[in-house]
Amino acid sequence: MSVETWDYIVVGAGSAGCALAARLSEDPAVRVLLLEAGPRDRSPWIHLPIGYGKTMWSERLNWRFHTEPQREMDGRRLYWPRGRTLGGSSSINGLIYIRGQREDYDGWAALGNPGWSWDEVLPYFVRSECNERGASALHGDAGPLRVSDIGAAHPLVESFIDGARAIGLPRNDDFNGPSQEGAGYYQLTTWRGWRWSAARAYLQPARRRHNLHVLTGAQATGLVFEGRRAVGVRWRRGERTHEARATAEVLLCAGAVQSPQLLQVSGVGDPEHLQSIGVPLRHALPGVGRNLQDHLQLRLIYECTRPITTNDQLRSWRGRAAIALQWALHRSGPLAVGINQGGAFVRALPESTRPDTQFHVATLSADMAGGKVHPFSGFTVSVCQLRPASRGWVLAASPDALQAPRIQPRYLSAPEDRRAAVAALHAARAIVATPPMRALVHHEHKPGLAAHEGDDSLLAFARREGATIFHPVGTCRMGPDEGAVVDAALRVRGLQGLRVVDASVMPTLVSGNTHAAAVMIAEKAADLIRHERRGTAAAAGYRSSDFAVDAAGAAS
Template sequence: MERDHFDYVVVGGGTAGCVLANRLSADGRHRVLLLEAGPRDRSPWIHLPIGYGKTMFHKTLNWGFYTEPEPNMHDRRIYWPRGRTLGGSSSINGLIYIRGQAEDYDRWAAQGNPGWSWREVLPDFIRSEHNSRGRGPAHGADGPLWCSDIGVPHPLIEAIIAGAAELGVPRTEDFNGGDQDGAGYYQLFTRNGRRCSTAVAYLRPAAGRANLRVEVNAHATGLVLDGRRAVGVRYRQGGSMREARAGREVILAAGALQSPQLLLLSGIGPAAELGRHGIGVVHDLPGVGENLQDHLQIRLMYRVAKPITTNDDLASLRGKAKIGLQWLLHRSGPLAVGINQGGLFTRVMPGAGTPDVQFHFATLSADLAGAKPHPWSGCTFSVCQLRPESRGSVTLRSADPFAAPVMRANYLATETDRRCTVEGIKFARRLAGTRALSHLLVEEYRPGAAVRDDAALLAFARASGATIFHPAGTCRMGDDPMAVVDARLQVRGVAGLRVVDCSIMPTLVSGNTSAPVVMIAEKASRMILADARDAAADRAASARLPAEDPARRPAPEAAEAIHRRGPGPGGAAPI
């Protein structure tokens, strides 16, 4: 088995992994290895914003997972696409830039995670961002990740915004400026009409660094452990098994499905689950794979009275040529903005203090996400409950590291989730019936006029609901027995190991997850480098102490305890 030695080994070259690779290698002091199971991001469909319709079911660029039969969804197995290329899901997603609500992060901090309040994470959102509008109190203009306006107004989206105003939902110009309420255009992770994934934004600028190595088609199979310390990673590449050693840390950034899978394969997780597959228990950590959350989207579709939709653009060679020229000459038009242009956040449940549903408005309709558009003018209203109560799990199918994990979303398991989903559909219908939209939306194609009462609407949700691609929470951050990582994202009870991806979220954020994952990776990189500096300072201070007085030197475990405890009342705030 071939072995290499690094300071940091990052498992997963996706949304978080590319950020970590850049930030950890930036000062040239540390050798960093980034492992990605998929290929390089060379497909043109990755970089063309509308191209995610082509990558949605791609056999190489997409893991193409399915849940187990969902008991509350007519026992359907729900398709869960996940990126399998540099940039991960940021290379194949819908490009929507949403941070979530301030209350989401304040809730994290209140659940035993110091340093994760909105006030404390906002600098990392700003640090990551290059907003096309320029710098502002809540926005950055110097970060690597471009967030751009759609630019040209669309008549259908304008009518939706006007209709929302009739229902008391105001127009907003910025869903990320501190107040999420409103209807408006989304900003997108694009630059000059091209996708700005984290592979483009973070990894490409770092590609020439001598201290950064990127290995693609490298499928991690498990951790190398020395007792309860992670010292490396095993992976398969080109038919050979290899091993990479980490002198400082192994960092799992494989996502909410595969980070817990790797922990379980390595003997870290619930003892009963490990024993079921004949895996020796290294550390009985009961929360690994639990707490799975996802946004369930319900898609209503309408026939549109005018040929102004993306369906129309794609229906003929003439239309395709027109939008192709728009992109080639001006980097604009449907090819440059994808499918979902507009959004809306509002409250539908009694007593909701902040928006509890989100809408994505697509100027396109198709029977499935990524499928061929309908042969008529159409649009889609997708609505999702923002903070589901239902919890699922990720477990092992077998001890085979190349087998997909077992995913149970457990959608619509609580009365609140069912009620909110139905109320979201009813709000969508009220919106479609406003004066501003009545001349454009001529027929409800799905669910259709025959579906009227609450029971029928819930049955429609069970029969047609699907993921909006936001699984999270399976390596939850916290300070209780079911937490997997602490507030510094270190795996509890295992040294030299962190998890940095969507799985660490205690609760799902109120919106799309790509921007929050970038923030998590930005914050984690600062913590990791700060810990390395502290360790180096401790070693230097220890080396300067007189040899004849060894008692003055703190034991390593005492120094670690002091570090974990953090500063005293007069010390600096946590990173």
């Protein structure tokens, strides 16, 4: 077994891992090793925004997990794609840039996590962002992560926005602005027709540094401890096992599924669970793998009265040639914007004081996200409850980290989630029934007439057709209580030299897509780590004078 020594070892090159490794390596005095189980991000389907439909099923680029049977979802095992390449899920996601609501982060702080309120995390969102609209109090224009407008208007999205306005929703041209509520176009993590993943944003410029070493095809299989201190990581490539040692810290960035699994197979977790799979207990932390949350997507599909959908363009060789030429000449069109172009944030439940439901509007339709498009002019209006009450778990199935863990989201297990699902479907139909939308709707393909019999039929549709929208969080929850896994500095409770830095630390799910928040967590973690390394008593807020951020190089 070969052994090498580094200052920091980052496990997982996803949204958080890429950002964290790049930021830590800005200090030339430290050596950083980044381990990624998947291959390099060389596939053209990663970099072409519409390639989402290909990477969604790739055995090479995707972990292709499945959940346990879901009792409230007709006993189905749901497909859970997760990125397995440089950039992680940011290399295969739907590209939407959403931060969430102020109240999400103020809620984290209120749960006993100082430093995580909206006012305290906003500077990290701004620092990470290079928004094509320029800098403002809420946006950055010099960060590594490119954020772009979709550009051209689409008649379907325009009609949806007009339909939302007809029921009283405002038009919103910036869902990351002062208010999230309303309908409009999404901004995407793209630049000039290309996907701008965390690997492209952070790793590509950082890999010029001699103190950052990136290993792909390197699956972490366990943590190495000396007493209560994590001192390294065992990893495997092919049939050979290696060990890397960390003089400073081991940083888990493997995501809400695999960060808890890696802790568990290393003996950190619920003693009863570890005993049941034959893993010797090193440190009892019953919360590891618990508190799993995810957004459940419900997709309404409509046949359009006009041949203006992406389905129409993809059905013929002429249409495919036209959109390919549009992208080649102008870096625009369907190939450049992915799947969902527009959306909305609404209050579907009467008692809600802020948006509780997110809409995604896609100018195409398929039986499932990333599937083959329908043979008719189709479009999709999907809804998801923003802050579900249902809680599940992720548990290692065996001591072998190469075996997929057991995933149990427990969708719709909370009564309020079932009520919210029905309310969201009613809200979608209310918009589609307005004159601006009705002119484009030939008929509702799903749920269809069978789901017009009342709330019970809509709930049955949710159970039968609901699926993940790929936002799992919470399985290494941050907090001050005994059930938490990490503290507010993201250090694993009761251990030294070990932090978790990814979406698994979120106490509660943010109100929207999770990529931007995962990057923010990594940006803040980098400051926490560097301040502690400098010997300060407590991590201070971000000050631009503290760090030499090579924004120009990162954004080039």
